[in-house]
Amino acid sequence: MDLTLTRDGLQAIDALLIATIDSEVELLNEASRHIISGGGKHLRPHVALLSYLAAGGEDLSEAVSMAAAIEMVHTATLVHDDINDHALLRRGRPSVHARWGRTFALLTGDYMFAKVYELMAPYGSEYNIIMARACSELVEGETLQAVAAKAGTIDRETYKRIVALKTASLFEGAARMGALLGGGDERTVEALAEYAYNLGIAFQMVDDILDVVGDPTALGKPVGADLAQGRGAFAPPSNGTTILSLQGGDDVGATAAAAVAVAEATDEADPIARMMAKLRTSGAIEAARLQALEMIDRARAALDDVPPSAARDELLSLTDDVLDRDH
């Protein structure tokens, strides 16, 4: 496999996404293209294309529409998430919500959701069931997160469930559909699905870490948003400790409650900024990175069941990208 192949595939996906947005209502075109052309990482469609190739697929164009559908789902949910989170920035630009207002952001997300059907139409029933499952799990994860944030309490099991549903599920669906389209045998399909699931979990954990230690410019959005909304890996769980600092027992890492207490003694005025400052020096971030690394190790191990190929190598190198990313 030539590496340029996936690059070509990703370009084809971008072109297809833009071409699929062809409303007679100009506002929907503008708002949809605003978010689509905002420079997303395209990690999910990348996983879809590589899984297709790693499973033995030889004509990448077979997988382009499905991979574009995966990216479309992801993008639609970003638009809706930004409404619920009152987020003003996304990918370094105003969110659809900030620029067009709530009503049009809701409708833009719905429009993009409808377009997912169109992109998935060429595929058979099996694929539409995988896609439907990934979509509904994604929404379930977001809902579970909102329920937990509202209750102001979360336990480690719930956090894991949220991450599995809201993030890992679409990664897994992307790999599974790619592998099936590529004609992989059952072992290869399951291995690629397992790889992507764990990659997705690690991706989300790194996301939560970047919310505390990331650079807002590189991220294209403010940090501290998850903390402020009582969610993510460092949300105060019901037992008063932060979730990701719990590896190895309750005495590892600082508790969020303790972080707040200590932070209150510092000269930082904003309580979120104080909590972030404390988390950065508490060992909680390192503990969280260790857990993300554990998921990355599982993802790498899953690739052992995939026949060697350049695509498999590229899937392997994606694990480094996810771990080392700054945005």
Add this chain to the structure above:
Amino acid sequence: MDLTLTRDGLQAIDALLIATIDSEVELLNEASRHIISGGGKHLRPHVALLSYLAAGGEDLSEAVSMAAAIEMVHTATLVHDDINDHALLRRGRPSVHARWGRTFALLTGDYMFAKVYELMAPYGSEYNIIMARACSELVEGETLQAVAAKAGTIDRETYKRIVALKTASLFEGAARMGALLGGGDERTVEALAEYAYNLGIAFQMVDDILDVVGDPTALGKPVGADLAQGRGAFAPPSNGTTILSLQGGDDVGATAAAAVAVAEATDEADPIARMMAKLRTSGAIEAARLQALEMIDRARAALDDVPPSAARDELLSLTDDVLDRDH
């Protein structure tokens, strides 16, 4: 065809809708079932089932999942519309928005949207393309309506376009899919699609009329909502007349501007109530009913190209139901 067949079909659709809502997140089940079991008219799935039978289909169970998907789309958009409209009542019960709040209403609508894929998975590519088109047109109609309402101005062409997109498109899609599944020839499929499109336009016009003259108890929601939000058939268009009163020329019916002026001289304090009172006596309602009747006549005429059957008779009698409905 036995009439009980469609009744059985509609019951099967309800059972399938409820069974499809099977989230591990209890809130999504509760909120989705709250709106699904609120006693909708099921007009769209009814059209789907009857079109299947009228086109020669013999096993109604083939069409149940598709018809349930049509109802699921419609219900999902109601949940999202109620967010944008700040509507507190729907089908005589609190809206999902009113009961669970905006965030969960948005997620509930998204969840139901995802479930549409699952219900459509058994069907082929052609059907998914029809469904995708109906869904995106529906959202386009809602968007066009919101754009017009925000601008505070609307012309007759735009109103017609809004109604065609937001309402008639899903009716047409339901009939087209039903007719194709039933094995209808091209002439029958197009006739049933034409029937449903016009029925949908008439349905929406009657909806707009009921917003002015309807009984809130029968409707299960307040009246005057469209007027208050500057939309619907009686929204003030750019030329100062109401849209549906324009049949036959600008001198037919009262203008909304004139209605407001006259109403201001009455003793009704609420400007919307005053405008409604004036519309009721201005002749605008009768003009609007005439236009709805014209669409119903087109729907009936389209049935001439459908082979005679009990299902065709039932489609014919649906046109009376739409015209005479009080909710």
